[in-house]
Amino acid sequence: MELNLVLFTRWFASVPSSTQPNRLYVHSATSAGATSNIPALLVKGYPQRTIFENLDDAGISWGIYYQNIPATLFYKNLRKLKYLFRFRPYGVTFKKHAQEGKLPGYVVVEQRYMDTKLEPANDDHPSHDVYQGQMFVKEVYETLRASPQWNQTLLIITYDEHGGFYDHVATPVTGVPSPDGIVGPEPFFFHFDRLGVRVPTIMVSPWIDKGTVVHGANGRPFPTSEFEHSSIPATVKLLFNLTSPFLTKRDEWAATFESILRTRSDPRTDCPETLPTPARIRRGEAIEEAKLSEFQQELVQLAAVLKGDHILTSYPERIGKDMSVKEGKEYMEDAVKRFFEAGHYAKKMGVDGEHIVQMKPSLTTRSSKPSSQHP
Numbered sequence: 001m002e003l004n005l006v007l008f009t010r011w012f013a014s015v016p017s018s019t020q021p022n023r024l025y026v027h028s029a030t031s032a033g034a035t036s037n038i039p040a041l042l043v044k045g046y047p048q049r050t051i052f053e054n055l056d057d058a059g060i061s062w063g064i065y066y067q068n069i070p071a072t073l074f075y076k077n078l079r080k081l082k083y084l085f086r087f088r089p090y091g092v093t094f095k096k097h098a099q100e101g102k103l104p105g106y107v108v109v110e111q112r113y114m115d116t117k118l119e120p121a122n123d124d125h126p127s128h129d130v131y132q133g134q135m136f137v138k139e140v141y142e143t144l145r146a147s148p149q150w151n152q153t154l155l156i157i158t159y160d161e162h163g164g165f166y167d168h169v170a171t172p173v174t175g176v177p178s179p180d181g182i183v184g185p186e187p188f189f190f191h192f193d194r195l196g197v198r199v200p201t202i203m204v205s206p207w208i209d210k211g212t213v214v215h216g217a218n219g220r221p222f223p224t225s226e227f228e229h230s231s232i233p234a235t236v237k238l239l240f241n242l243t244s245p246f247l248t249k250r251d252e253w254a255a256t257f258e259s260i261l262r263t264r265s266d267p268r269t270d271c272p273e274t275l276p277t278p279a280r281i282r283r284g285e286a287i288e289e290a291k292l293s294e295f296q297q298e299l300v301q302l303a304a305v306l307k308g309d310h311i312l313t314s315y316p317e318r319i320g321k322d323m324s325v326k327e328g329k330e331y332m333e334d335a336v337k338r339f340f341e342a343g344h345y346a347k348k349m350g351v352d353g354e355h356i357v358q359m360k361p362s363l364t365t366r367s368s369k370p371s372s373q374h375p
Contacts, residue, residue, distance in 0.1 A: 004271055006203040006212040006260050011227040012171060013161045013196025014250070019125075019295055022160040022196065022229055023071065027051055027108075029230040029251035030179035035190050037298045039316035043305055045076025045356075048180075051106075051233035052086070053077060054244040061104035063097075065090040067112035067122075069299055069332045073306065082353030084343040094143065101148040106236060109140055113299055114329035115286040124159070125295060129286075134278040141204060142274055151267045154205040156232065162197035171195050175224025179248035192250075195228055206267035208260055217255030230254040288326040297321065300328050303335035308359030 014025035021031035028050045034041060052072075055062045064072050067090050072078055078086075088094070090109065097103050111123035111133075124133035137157060144153050173194040184190035217225045234251040236242070238258050246252040292300060300320035304310050309319060320328060343357045 004204065004208075004210055006208050006214060006257075008201040008203075008214045008227055008257075009198075010169070010214075010216045011158065011199060011201035011231075013199050014229040015190075015192060016171065016194065016196040017161070019160045020071075020074065020298060024048075024074070025179075025229040025250070026158075026160070026232055027072065028075065029233050029247040029254070030182075031192075032180075033182035033184055033192075035184040035188065037294075037301075038185075039301055042074065042298070042301050042316070043310050045079055045305075046074050047076055049247055050075055050077065051236055051247065052083070054233075054237070054242050054247070055106055055240065056083075057244060058240060058242050060106060060240050060242075062086060062106040062108075063088055063104040064108045064110065065094045066110040066336075067091070068114050068329060069303055069336050070110055071113075071299065071302070072108065072110070074302060076356070079306075079356045080353060081343055081347050081351060081355050081357065084340060084347070087340065094140075098143045098147040098149070103147065103149055105240070111136065113296060114325055114332070115290075116288050116326055116329055117285045119329075120286050125293070126163070129280075129282040131278050131280045131282065138275045138277070145271060145273055150271075151206055154203060154207070154261065156201070156203050158201040158229070158232075159199040160229070162199050165197075167197050169198055171197055172224070172226050175222070176226075177249040177253050179230075179250035195226060201227070203257070203260070204271075205261060206269070206271050207262075207264055208268075209263055210268075212260060214257065214260065220255060222253055225253055225255045227255045227257070231256060286325070289324045292320055292323055292325060292328045296325070296328055300332055303332035306339040306359060307335035308361045309335075312361055 013022050015021050015031060015035065017035045020037050021034045024031040024034065024046060028048045030048050032046050032048045052062055064070050064087050066087060070087050094109065112119060112121050113123050115121035115128050120132045121128040122132040122136035124130060141155060144150060144155055171194060176193050176195055178192045184192065217227060219225065230251040231254040233247055234254045235256040235258050237246065238256055297320040300323060301316050304315055304319045309315060323331065339357065339359060342359060346355065346357055
């Protein structure tokens with residue numbers, strides 16, 4: 001695959017922090033002051049405007065294909081009724097839409113975050129099997145390659161943060177603008193004026209020359225600009241000629257990569273139709289009885305908000321803390337199902353599209369300790 005893609009050697013995490021703050025930058029060019037998971041903000045939903053709303057205003061179709069739970073629902077505005085039909089189950093619809101040439105103009109494919117024997121996690125988070133993550137990349141690529149929309153496709157594969165590995169390249173600490181002037185919480189009072197460690201980022205398209213390597217931004221659009229997660233919404237704005245303002249000062253500053261798609265006069269026809277099968281690494285099956293990781297607990301907390309359980313006294317101190325992976329998976333998938341069902345019913349009843357469904361907790365979850373039994 002390395003001969004048929006673009007490799008970025010200077011793509012940085014947007015903030016020297018964990019998963020969720022960096023993921024927020026991918027779609028909104030800010031974390032709204034978050035340097036870690038903040039349960040209070042999960043209840044309210046992160047308030048900032050996203051690239052999805054700019055696309056929607058411009059009449060550009062977009063869609064989010066999710067597996068266990070769409071983490072993009074951390075954004076409050078995406079919980080609105082008018083956006084519910086943009087969320088689609090990956091396993092049921094992604095291949096179908098690709099085969100039919102009906103993928104939206106802008107697509108986000110979310111990973112499977114919960115590791116079970118029947119459905120292993122494919123998000124590359126420790127201690128999940130890297131084989132499953134790479135098989136997921138292979139599946140998405142091959143699905144897109146076989147689609148009639150292939151000649152209009154750019155596939156971006158990136159990681160939210162570096163996972164704690166050492167990197168010899170220093171992180172940029174000067175000339176990085178704060179997205180919105182918000183200062184992070186104590187004890188650090190972070191000003192969001194530096195980037196995080198480099199992360200792997202590759203792109204694949206028939207409009208990209210073989211073996212392309214991008215070493216840096218070359219002083220564009222600003223002398224200190226770098227490639228980072230905000231480069232994605234910044235480039236989307238350019239590619240789709242969006243007239244809406246930049247989301248924040250960060251995507252206005254971030255380097256864009258539209259130039260890699262403008263070196264050819266016609267698409268390549270020699271992109272491989274299939275990729276090699278990666279080698280298996282992990283021995284044994286998923287440990288479904290394992291306790292949830294911190295990241296998975298954050299997703300369960302999001303599920304609790306969608307389900308209405310956040311009003312219970314156990315939120316957020318207890319919800320997810322005592323769940324196994326299997327229980328957490330069942331809980332979040334049930335919450336997502338209930339949330340979307342309630343939303344579609346509200347739309348059917350004529351509720352305004354700007355409304356956000358507020359679920360009430362079910363009787364079976366009203367306890368100080370989460371139960372593995374959910375309706």
